[in-house]
Amino acid sequence: xxxxxxxxxxxxxxxxxxxxxxxxxxxxxxxxxxxxxxxxxxxxxxxxxxxxxxxxxxxxxxxxxxxxxx
Amino acid sequence: xxxxxxxxxxxxxxxxxxxxxxxxxxxxxxxxxxxxxxxxxxxxxxxxxxxxxxxxxxxxxxxxxxxxxxxxxxxxxxxxxxxxxxxxxxxxxxxxxxxxxxxxxxxxxxxxxxxxxxxxxxxxxxxxxxxxxxxxxxxxxxxxxxxxxxxxxxxxxxxxxxxxxxxxxxxxxxxxxxxxxxxxxxxxxxxxxxxxxxxxxxxxxxxxxxxxxxxxxxxxxxx
Numbered sequence: 001x002x003x004x005x006x007x008x009x010x011x012x013x014x015x016x017x018x019x020x021x022x023x024x025x026x027x028x029x030x031x032x033x034x035x036x037x038x039x040x041x042x043x044x045x046x047x048x049x050x051x052x053x054x055x056x057x058x059x060x061x062x063x064x065x066x067x068x069x070x
Numbered sequence: 071x072x073x074x075x076x077x078x079x080x081x082x083x084x085x086x087x088x089x090x091x092x093x094x095x096x097x098x099x100x101x102x103x104x105x106x107x108x109x110x111x112x113x114x115x116x117x118x119x120x121x122x123x124x125x126x127x128x129x130x131x132x133x134x135x136x137x138x139x140x141x142x143x144x145x146x147x148x149x150x151x152x153x154x155x156x157x158x159x160x161x162x163x164x165x166x167x168x169x170x171x172x173x174x175x176x177x178x179x180x181x182x183x184x185x186x187x188x189x190x191x192x193x194x195x196x197x198x199x200x201x202x203x204x205x206x207x208x209x210x211x212x213x214x215x216x217x218x219x220x221x222x223x224x225x226x227x228x229x230x231x232x233x234x235x236x237x238x239x240x241x242x243x244x245x246x247x248x249x250x251x252x253x254x255x256x257x258x259x260x261x262x263x264x265x266x267x268x269x270x271x272x273x274x275x276x277x278x279x280x281x282x283x284x285x286x287x288x289x290x291x292x293x
């Protein structure tokens with residue numbers, strides 16, 4: 001059985017990609033690897049975060065781990 | 071189904087905290103830094119220096135050319151993990167074997183990490199530099215085989231890193247030991263698991279550096 005060893009990318013659903021890029025760029029400096037109308041990819045060197053338009057679900061709730069974060 | 075929390079690693083958590091506070095985003099004044107973005111994504115900001123998550127040296131040298139050192143606690147945790155990996159390989163089924171050497175290994179690994187996280191720019195005289203071999207960025211790292219002045223030598227680049235002959239192999243297998251005449255690979259501690267499985271550094275180079283080399287927008291999923 002294959003062993004999970006890392007994360008290549010994570011996708012965040014947002015309402016609007018351009019608005020999300022503008023919002024996050026107020027707090028963190030990042031390099032944009034690519035962008036389309038409904039998707040943007042933020043470069044993290046050997047990883048990436050994707051921002052995907054069209055979030056419909058409610059806000060995340062109580063999902064922060066309290067232990068074992070590292 | 072709700073989206074999960076994202077732990078985003080940054081080089082300066084407190085700078086993010088200040089920026090969030092200035093923008094009116096509700097965040098704690100100290101400790102954990104968590105917030106929700108306007109679309110409901112729950113984000114936790116984590117400082118690179120505090121966590122085990124470790125970038126490959128050449129990648130880090132691009133992201134943080136000035137260097138980004140792990141905290142003592144984080145380095146100790148990483149060193150202990152590396153020692154466990156080596157022990158398991160050298161003494162399968164014997165968890166007690168060489169466990170007493172973990173502390174000395176941790177010391178060396180700490181020093182290695184200091185060197186590695188300083189940007190991998192150091193190498194010892196007469197040694198080839200595994201980081202340089204791995205790097206696709208000539209501007210970021212010294213060319214392979216170039217000697218540098220003694221003042222630039224990293225503490226980890228010593229000839230006596232293996233303090234105990236009984237477990238000298240630990241250092242060798244973890245690339246902790248930098249010995250004269252050997253390729254210096256100790257900066258690759260963060261890649262210990264990868265290198266233990268595959269000594270072919272050329273393959274590692276291709277796997278690790280392709281995304282950076284290809285930076286410019288084309289290859290999105292090649293890492």
